[in-house]
Amino acid sequence: MFGLTIIEVWFLFILLWLTVCFLSFGVTGIYFLFMRRTAKRPWKILVDRQYAPRISIIIPTKNESQIIRQKLLNIDRIEYPKDKIQLIVVDSKSNDNTLTIVERFAEQHPYLNLLTLSLDQEGKSKALNFALRNSIGDVIIISDADCFWSQKIMQEALPYLSDPSVGAVSGPKILMNPNSTWVTKTENAYLVSMNTTKLGESKLGFTTLFEGGFSAYKRAMLPSFDPYGTGSDDCGSLIKLAENGHKAVFLPEAAFFTAFPTSWKGKMQIKIRRANQLVLVFSTYLNLLLRGKVRVPKGTLILNTFIYLVSPLAFALFVPLTMLILVSHPYLMVLVLLFIIPRIGPLLFEVIQSYSVLLVGLSSAFLGKKFITWSQPADRIILTESLLRQNNLI
Numbered sequence: 001m002f003g004l005t006i007i008e009v010w011f012l013f014i015l016l017w018l019t020v021c022f023l024s025f026g027v028t029g030i031y032f033l034f035m036r037r038t039a040k041r042p043w044k045i046l047v048d049r050q051y052a053p054r055i056s057i058i059i060p061t062k063n064e065s066q067i068i069r070q071k072l073l074n075i076d077r078i079e080y081p082k083d084k085i086q087l088i089v090v091d092s093k094s095n096d097n098t099l100t101i102v103e104r105f106a107e108q109h110p111y112l113n114l115l116t117l118s119l120d121q122e123g124k125s126k127a128l129n130f131a132l133r134n135s136i137g138d139v140i141i142i143s144d145a146d147c148f149w150s151q152k153i154m155q156e157a158l159p160y161l162s163d164p165s166v167g168a169v170s171g172p173k174i175l176m177n178p179n180s181t182w183v184t185k186t187e188n189a190y191l192v193s194m195n196t197t198k199l200g201e202s203k204l205g206f207t208t209l210f211e212g213g214f215s216a217y218k219r220a221m222l223p224s225f226d227p228y229g230t231g232s233d234d235c236g237s238l239i240k241l242a243e244n245g246h247k248a249v250f251l252p253e254a255a256f257f258t259a260f261p262t263s264w265k266g267k268m269q270i271k272i273r274r275a276n277q278l279v280l281v282f283s284t285y286l287n288l289l290l291r292g293k294v295r296v297p298k299g300t301l302i303l304n305t306f307i308y309l310v311s312p313l314a315f316a317l318f319v320p321l322t323m324l325i326l327v328s329h330p331y332l333m334v335l336v337l338l339f340i341i342p343r344i345g346p347l348l349f350e351v352i353q354s355y356s357v358l359l360v361g362l363s364s365a366f367l368g369k370k371f372i373t374w375s376q377p378a379d380r381i382i383l384t385e386s387l388l389r390q391n392n393l394i
């Protein structure tokens with residue numbers, strides 16, 4: 001072919017395969033190992049343990065009647081001066097009795113400064129922005145209805161915001177059902193390694209990934225939620241902080257607890273929506289980076305942008321090339337055994353799955369699709385009062 005010998009064709013083919021491997025798995029792997037080391041560095045943040053600002057806790061709800069009471073009971077228990085807490089439930093068009101439950105809860109707990117807001121428009125960020133306009137706290141904290149906090153979360157998390165350079169903090173998602181099914185097991189492996197990466201990035205001053213279970217922002221540094229319309233209320237809201245040079249950090253001690261769907265279908269519902277949002281988030285970062293508009297450490301941002309936008313494309317090439325290799329050299333199928341190595345297997349599986357999901361996210365974002373309408377995962381697990389009590393969460 002083109003005057004090349006068979007050996008030369010194979011050589012070029014293997015070279016291409018190795019390049020594609022490096023661009024998809026290699027970059028991510030090396031970045032992870034580097035961040036794991038960085039995670040061990042000390043914080044370069046002033047931590048004033050006496051710092052106790054006025055806070056507004058915002059809970060967005062859309063048909064959360066099965067969980068909202070447990071959520072409010074959980075918040076009622078946190079150790080923080082009641083007169084410094086404003087609690088806002090902001091609901092969009094629930095057609096169950098979420099609002100009735102919240103109002104009854106407010107009557108039964110008159111000492112809580114609980115404000116109920118209701119919007120007749122869809123969209124979580126829209127709801128959060130409405131709540132933001134009605135909030136009085138110096139720190140704004142978002143928490144999804146199905147996420148639960150330990151009593152000491154404020155003492156653990158807020159002191160980090162006392163440093164003037166820090167704009168936002170968040171914490172890890174801890175699954176309450178990590179061993180239910182292979183779906184929750186692989187998700188758990190993924191979460192644990194992502195947490196290491198987020199901590200490493202935070203030690204350098206900025207992580208791009210926050211989650212809805214616990215995200216706390218200094219009001220003065222948060223003009224609005226998701227100003228670029230990425231669909232992500234958490235990661236999308238950090239972009240402005242990056243532009244303004246404010247730190248966003250992940251704190252292992254500010255954990256929140258939640259259950260994860262046990263079926264693959266339920267997981268995909270969450271992941272595909274999230275992937276679509278992250279593709280838009282990193283396209284925005286790419287745009288800002290190219291225009292020199294980012295004022296936080298650029299290395300981690302560039303690599304993240306690469307991992308979310310380029311690596312999935314390399315992975316799309318990796319699959320057919322690997323198939324070709326396996327067809328011509330079937331004995332290489334033994335590599336499948338990699339998947340049964342205890343710690344590596346689930347993670348490898350999860351990386352492959354993540355790239356596939358990101359490819360779906362890339363295509364849907366490319367086609368202009370946005371996931372605004374929230375639907376609960378098919379098999380969402382409802383954490384009951386008795387289970388939460390057993391876990392000392394209410």
Ligand code: GDD
Nearest residue numbers: 060061062090091092122123124127144145211212270374
């Ligand atoms: N007011 C309002 N309006 N609230 C909404 C809307 C809306 O249009 N859409 C979603 N919510 C609320 C939900 O009721 C829930 O409290 C929270 O926002 C979760 O929505 P998303 O943040 O869009 O879900 P997700 O897929 O990214 O989050 C997944 O992980 C979270 C934990 O990290 C889900 O499993 C969540 O249930 C989970 O809390």
Ligand code: MN
Nearest residue numbers: 211212233234
């Ligand atoms: Mn979310």
